[in-house]
Amino acid sequence: MPVVSAPPAPAAPSDDALLERFAAGDTAALGELFRRYRAVAYRVAYRLLGREPDALDAVQDGFVKALLHLGKFRGKSSFKTWLLRIVSNAALDVGRQRKRDSWNHPAAAAAPPAHAGKPETAADAELDRADLRRAIDAALAQLPPAQRQTFVLHVDGEMSYREVADALGISIGTVMSRLCYARQKLKTLLADRVAP
Amino acid sequence: MTAPAQPDPPGRLPELLAAYADGELDAAARERVERWLADHPEAREQLQAQRELSPENWRLWQSAEPPAPSEAAWAAVRGSVEGEVCNPPAEDAGPGRRKRLGLWAAGGVAAAAAVAVAWWAVRNPAAPPVPNPEPPRPVPEVVRGAEPAQAEVAALPIASDDDVELLRVPGGAVGWLVAGTHPLPDVLVLAGPDDVELGDLDPDEWPDGGPKMITGPGDAPMIFTTKGR
Numbered sequence: 134m135p136v137v138s139a140p141p142a143p144a145a146p147s148d149d150a151l152l153e154r155f156a157a158g159d160t161a162a163l164g165e166l167f168r169r170y171r172a173v174a175y176r177v178a179y180r181l182l183g184r185e186p187d188a189l190d191a192v193q194d195g196f197v198k199a200l201l202h203l204g205k206f207r208g209k210s211s212f213k214t215w216l217l218r219i220v221s222n223a224a225l226d227v228g229r230q231r232k233r234d235s236w237n238h239p240a241a242a243a244a245p246p247a248h249a250g251k252p253e254t255a256a257d258a259e260l261d262r263a264d265l266r267r268a269i270d271a272a273l274a275q276l277p278p279a280q281r282q283t284f285v286l287h288v289d290g291e292m293s294y295r296e297v298a299d300a301l302g303i304s305i306g307t308v309m310s311r312l313c314y315a316r317q318k319l320k321t322l323l324a325d326r327v328a329p
Numbered sequence: 330m331t332a333p334a335q336p337d338p339p340g341r342l343p344e345l346l347a348a349y350a351d352g353e354l355d356a357a358a359r360e361r362v363e364r365w366l367a368d369h370p371e372a373r374e375q376l377q378a379q380r381e382l383s384p385e386n387w388r389l390w391q392s393a394e395p396p397a398p399s400e401a402a403w404a405a406v407r408g409s410v411e412g413e414v415c416n417p418p419a420e421d422a423g424p425g426r427r428k429r430l431g432l433w434a435a436g437g438v439a440a441a442a443a444v445a446v447a448w449w450a451v452r453n454p455a456a457p458p459v460p461n462p463e464p465p466r467p468v469p470e471v472v473r474g475a476e477p478a479q480a481e482v483a484a485l486p487i488a489s490d491d492d493v494e495l496l497r498v499p500g501g502a503v504g505w506l507v508a509g510t511h512p513l514p515d516v517l518v519l520a521g522p523d524d525v526e527l528g529d530l531d532p533d534e535w536p537d538g539g540p541k542m543i544t545g546p547g548d549a550p551m552i553f554t555t556k557g558r
Contacts (some may be wrong), residue, residue: 163415164407176393185395188395189398189402189406196410197413197414198408200410264391295352310341312347313344317343326389
């Protein structure tokens with residue numbers, strides 16, 4: 134009996150191909166780009182903001198700006214690098230706005246994070262994760278924004294030193310310096326969380 | 330014959346070792362670091378510390394993944410992105426222009442209303458006269474119409490002291506070099522000389538002298554300075 138092998142799955146279209154289709158008015162291409170990068174964009178934004186609604190705002194803002202200003206992108210870096218640069222900048226803007234709002238509305242700013250109100254019956258593991266997230270948020274918040282952005286793009290955006298340098302328009306040496314300082318500081322701040 | 334031992338590391342040591350541990354150095358830099366490490370075995374302890382620092386942070390991070398948004402939340406974000414990207418506001422209709430169009434529209438509506446009232450009065454002579462008919466008052470309407478345009482003017486983000494990072498201050502004579510992230514999300518568009526109308530000089534408003542500019546609340550910011558004498 135002849136063995137019929139399934140035809141190979143078609144290769145996923147490249148980002149460039151999707152961007153060309155999008156430029157030609159294909160909204161399905163926009164949907165594919167969104168699905169492809171929404172998770173990493175959200176991870177970066179969340180680490181910079183620590184709140185899901187704020188992170189989703191930054192992701193939305195980042196996608197809109199990245200797609201509306203493709204003329205400035207011109208393929209000098211990857212679309213992911215371009216997008217994460219804009220998302221991280223949008224996240225820092227949201228963070229600054231939130232800080233300004235907290236000056237005007239201190240009660241709202243002091244509200245506990247969404248996961249803090251979960252019932253005690255929730256799984257211990259989830260509580261541990263939420264606790265760890267809070268510890269990480271607090272530690273990251275103590276880094277200067279430039280160090281925080283560099284560190285988060287490298288660790289959560291899974292970008293190489295070169296990609297981070299391209300995204301932020303800084304030298305590799307500055308990336309190395311910021312990452313080194315950020316790690317040393319985070320190590321101190323999270324000393325009780327980092328296994329010996 | 331062997332190459333002489335390198336007295337100094339090829340760069341700042343902790344940063345280099347961290348980048349080396351991350352596998353981020355190019356071949357030439359990697360080779361230089363390896364040569365230096367061969368000459369300075371005592372530095373291997375620092376390298377090990379950098380190796381431990383990075384993976385530990387990564388594991389810590391991975392065990393505290395952000396909460397995943399629901400599919401409904403993603404659908405809402407995607408819908409908003411699609412709406413804004415596929416139906417962007419006209420590029421040339423900035424806030425200032427929208428406000429100006431609003432003024433014209435408000436004036437047009439007021440004028441049309443006046444014409445309609447006059448036409449109705451002519452065609453219906455038997456109709457009781459309107460007591461104290463007031464002429465249309467476009468000015469108050471215009472002022473009310475301008476309020477939303479003022480609300481569209483976004484606050485200009487300004488970097489604060491915690492937004493900048495002092496990387497290095499070499500020596501005391503060279504002053505401070507502050508390196509930080511540009512606080513603006515995009516290029517700041519400034520108004521040019523052709524974008525403003527210059528009125529008469531008003532010494533009361535500008536005691537030191539300066540132009541009286543006719544601007545709208547949504548117009549782009551402009552920087553001007555007096556000319557040196």
